[in-house]
Amino acid sequence: MPKNSSILISGGRIIDPSQNLDALMDLLVENGKIKSIDRPGQIPASKAAYVLNAKGCWILPGLIDSHVHLREPGFEYKETIETGTRAAIAGGFTSIACMANTQPVNDTPYVTAFIREKAKTVASCRVYPIGAISKGLKGEELAEIGGMVTEGAIAVSDDGVPVMNSYLMRKAMDYAKAFSVPVISHAEDLYLLGQGVMNESSLSNELGLRGNPSVAEEIMVARDIALCKLTRCPLHIAHISSAGALEHLKRAKEAGLPVTAEATPHHLILTEEAVRGYDTNMKTAPPLRSEADKAALRQALAQGLIDIIASDHAPHGLVDKAVEFDQAASGVIGLQTTVAVTLRLVNDKIISVNRWVESLTSNPAKLLNLNSGTLKPGSEGDITIIDPDKTWKFSDNDILSKSNNSPFIGWEFKGQVKHTIIGGELVFGKAHE
Amino acid sequence: MISHFLSASELSKNDIEKLLFAARAFSTFMRKGENIGLLRGKTVVNMFFENSTRTRVSFELATRRLGGNVINFATSTSSVQKGETLIDTARNIEAMKPDCLVVRHSSAGSPATLARSVAVPVINAGDGFHQHPTQGLLDAFTIQEKLGQVEGKRVVILGDIAHSRVARSDIAILRKLGASVAVCGPPTLLPPSPEALGVEHSYRMEELLPSADVVIALRIQTERQNRMQIPSVQEYSKIWGLNQQRSNLLKPQAIILHPGPVNRGVELDPEVADGPRSVILDQVSNGILVRMAVLASVCSREELGQWLVEQNNFGGENA
Numbered sequence: 150m151p152k153n154s155s156i157l158i159s160g161g162r163i164i165d166p167s168q169n170l171d172a173l174m175d176l177l178v179e180n181g182k183i184k185s186i187d188r189p190g191q192i193p194a195s196k197a198a199y200v201l202n203a204k205g206c207w208i209l210p211g212l213i214d215s216h217v218h219l220r221e222p223g224f225e226y227k228e229t230i231e232t233g234t235r236a237a238i239a240g241g242f243t244s245i246a247c248m249a250n251t252q253p254v255n256d257t258p259y260v261t262a263f264i265r266e267k268a269k270t271v272a273s274c275r276v277y278p279i280g281a282i283s284k285g286l287k288g289e290e291l292a293e294i295g296g297m298v299t300e301g302a303i304a305v306s307d308d309g310v311p312v313m314n315s316y317l318m319r320k321a322m323d324y325a326k327a328f329s330v331p332v333i334s335h336a337e338d339l340y341l342l343g344q345g346v347m348n349e350s351s352l353s354n355e356l357g358l359r360g361n362p363s364v365a366e367e368i369m370v371a372r373d374i375a376l377c378k379l380t381r382c383p384l385h386i387a388h389i390s391s392a393g394a395l396e397h398l399k400r401a402k403e404a405g406l407p408v409t410a411e412a413t414p415h416h417l418i419l420t421e422e423a424v425r426g427y428d429t430n431m432k433t434a435p436p437l438r439s440e441a442d443k444a445a446l447r448q449a450l451a452q453g454l455i456d457i458i459a460s461d462h463a464p465h466g467l468v469d470k471a472v473e474f475d476q477a478a479s480g481v482i483g484l485q486t487t488v489a490v491t492l493r494l495v496n497d498k499i500i501s502v503n504r505w506v507e508s509l510t511s512n513p514a515k516l517l518n519l520n521s522g523t524l525k526p527g528s529e530g531d532i533t534i535i536d537p538d539k540t541w542k543f544s545d546n547d548i549l550s551k552s553n554n555s556p557f558i559g560w561e562f563k564g565q566v567k568h569t570i571i572g573g574e575l576v577f578g579k580a581h582e
Numbered sequence: 583m584i585s586h587f588l589s590a591s592e593l594s595k596n597d598i599e600k601l602l603f604a605a606r607a608f609s610t611f612m613r614k615g616e617n618i619g620l621l622r623g624k625t626v627v628n629m630f631f632e633n634s635t636r637t638r639v640s641f642e643l644a645t646r647r648l649g650g651n652v653i654n655f656a657t658s659t660s661s662v663q664k665g666e667t668l669i670d671t672a673r674n675i676e677a678m679k680p681d682c683l684v685v686r687h688s689s690a691g692s693p694a695t696l697a698r699s700v701a702v703p704v705i706n707a708g709d710g711f712h713q714h715p716t717q718g719l720l721d722a723f724t725i726q727e728k729l730g731q732v733e734g735k736r737v738v739i740l741g742d743i744a745h746s747r748v749a750r751s752d753i754a755i756l757r758k759l760g761a762s763v764a765v766c767g768p769p770t771l772l773p774p775s776p777e778a779l780g781v782e783h784s785y786r787m788e789e790l791l792p793s794a795d796v797v798i799a800l801r802i803q804t805e806r807q808n809r810m811q812i813p814s815v816q817e818y819s820k821i822w823g824l825n826q827q828r829s830n831l832l833k834p835q836a837i838i839l840h841p842g843p844v845n846r847g848v849e850l851d852p853e854v855a856d857g858p859r860s861v862i863l864d865q866v867s868n869g870i871l872v873r874m875a876v877l878a879s880v881c882s883r884e885e886l887g888q889w890l891v892e893q894n895n896f897g898g899e900n901a
Contacts, residue, residue, distance in 0.1 A: 357712025
């Protein structure tokens, strides 16, 4: 389909929390932007070059993943901007933010510019770089945050490596205010987690694996919230995983601090029990937690205490994963399964569909100051269409990422991404049935 | 369906009793000086990714006494350091068509990972802090031999429980056989919730020793990096070591075990390690017998069953 043409999406249910909209409506995209939304049949088909029948489907603002590792530059054997974004559109994402732990680290304007330039030529979706907080993620000196923001960085984070130095973290939060970008925290106390490779519990004891206690996260969340109170810099807690940390988050939000948090599909669906077989695809950082932690995360997501669902897509090759559990790299891929995995929470009536859409659209857009995550006329023509009733099974062969370290291979799901539209262009899904 | 031997927790009471029974039968039979050919024509590969002379030699002798062949594959580097995956290593060994892999590894779960990747039975010879099931069996065998039975006995395990595969295997096996188990050591070396192990715990061994029938002292790691867990070897020895004075609190018949090698003067004073209560060298001898039982049951289950019946029919004393 040629770009800048027009598409009429008809017969579907538009769910757009940014305008409190949940109704059967038709939608017209024209010249890359949302043109209009109207009652079914009100927009004449003659207005559009092409009509997409969305009967039985949900029409959502294009989904945004605020936490992805694209691995390029430096670790192209795990993932590239090209392969990662191909997985993203198949998973319904129209925008993704990529973390700075590449090689070289995205800690200078040059690396940020490289990612932006490379994305222009090879990426299937919009790519927003997240710059490092510290040079080389070493936690010693500030990275060139101003320069990176100038080149298009939309947030800063040392994700993958917690910032242990509280002085540096404070200065980063002070400095970031000048550029209106949030600081994203990978909140774990490295001394306390020690050599822990799974959640500390009676199970870690039984399995003979060193434990990483959930208080290692709780302490850092508490510290970063205290620094947020001091600096008033917007703080975002990445992949929050423990009930204890949620208590701090709750108090911070009640106090009106500019704090947000995200949870990953794997922390919302799996528990430490998944580690029992020493499957390294169940090894994540922070680790999969207890049943009680999982329940607390779900409740916090339902109540809006957790703002965002983010995949923390973390591709790793066989040399990183087909090894001893304690030696294996942490992380799982998630771009293609985030929608289906977290739809389970909607299907099981744990969260409302509105909350679910919000956590993948308007909330991440707000965090990253993006002009998307909405279907308001005039905004970007980024749209995700989901068939909520389609049942399917996720298999190895479906994986578009360069790595296949998914904990969900073989799982059956209800609800599948049918079309992904970016800037008015159909980039994923069949144009004709 | 391949039968692996990976964890003491997976064994039922019946499994344990059968293995101990077979070990006793081997003991009796070997006193007659005859050969047992249960592994004749079979090749056992000892894959030791972590240094261990005594466990490797014990498995090697056990295999030979059953008439089998042994190949030793030893490397102290992990697959990661070699740039090869653990699965690659396993497939390479598997391609040599062995009948059984005996695996020792410093990373917990590695024998289980290998067992999933190869079509050969795997015996766990110790993995990280996780399990050392043949050690658990040989400790049970030794207690049975010295005290007549395990059931009803009070067993106290001393030392670094949190980082001990021996403790985990002993607790699983001895509890299934009806012993009551308590652990004692500095809080830094006990698991975060010892109750989850199904055992009692105390920080003062004086409270536990008077009622003990068996004391199992564990080797502690004395390396410097453990100084956040133990202030010094001297302090450990003074407060947490089993010396003559403390061992006097024990019942007259109580015995003392240690998986070896002993840090003399640290967890056990020399006069205790070499004293009349010590059964440490018996443990070493018994290790060969229980490993024979495990190897035979994993590699030649049916033949082992037949052999045991024959022993019984021809005047064996194992009934």
